Amino acid sequence: MKHYIYDTLDSELISExxxxxxxxxxxxxxxxKVSRATIQNRLDRLISSGAILGFTIRIHEALDQGTIKAIMLIExxxxxxxxxxxKMRxxxxxxxxxTTNGAWDLVAEIHTTTLSEFDEVLRKVRxxxxxxxSETSLLLSSL
Incomplete structure (x- = not known):
């Protein structure tokens, strides 16, 4: 990431x-409450500096119901x-x-479509x- 001094406007832009x-x-x-040119310039700088790596979508949980999700704690x-x-990437x-603190060193979020695929991921990590x-917990429902 290139050196760039981030300010309140950058934070607000990222938040939006x-x-x-x-x-x-x-x-x-x-x-x-700034000009379009200011937004465009800030956006260009945030992208070129590596602060913004890309844009993605979030899907409604109802469409994601077939996904098996888990959290793996790793020592x-x-x-x-x-x-x-x-290797894990x-x-x-x-x-x-x-990365995290405490008894575990890493936390991994796992998404698979089948239990056999999930089992295969656990094997690869081991x-x-x-x-x-490691300790893995399936995420059963979101509240």
Missing amino acids: LRKDGRATISYLAETL LSGQSTSQVIR GIPELVKLH EVDGILN
Whole structure:
């Protein structure tokens, strides 16, 4: 990520884009009370600096009901964090990977479409050198 000093307007712009990644420049300018040119310039800088990596969609949970979701807590051995992260990024069903504090070193979010696929992901993760222990919980419903 390129060096760029982020200010309140950048934070507000990112916040609006998190709500609606398809918001128009006109809408963002009106909402944030700045000119369209200012929004366009800020957006261009946020993208070119690497602060904004891309735009995505969020789907309604009703459309995502067939997805098996889980959280995996992972304990690593020694100094293997970078190596484990590299290997785990190669598993597409691990949709997010987080570092954390406490007894566990990493938290992985898993999304699969079948239980056999889920089982395969667990097998792949267990084969990664540097993982000492893991605990996985299926996410049954969102409240």
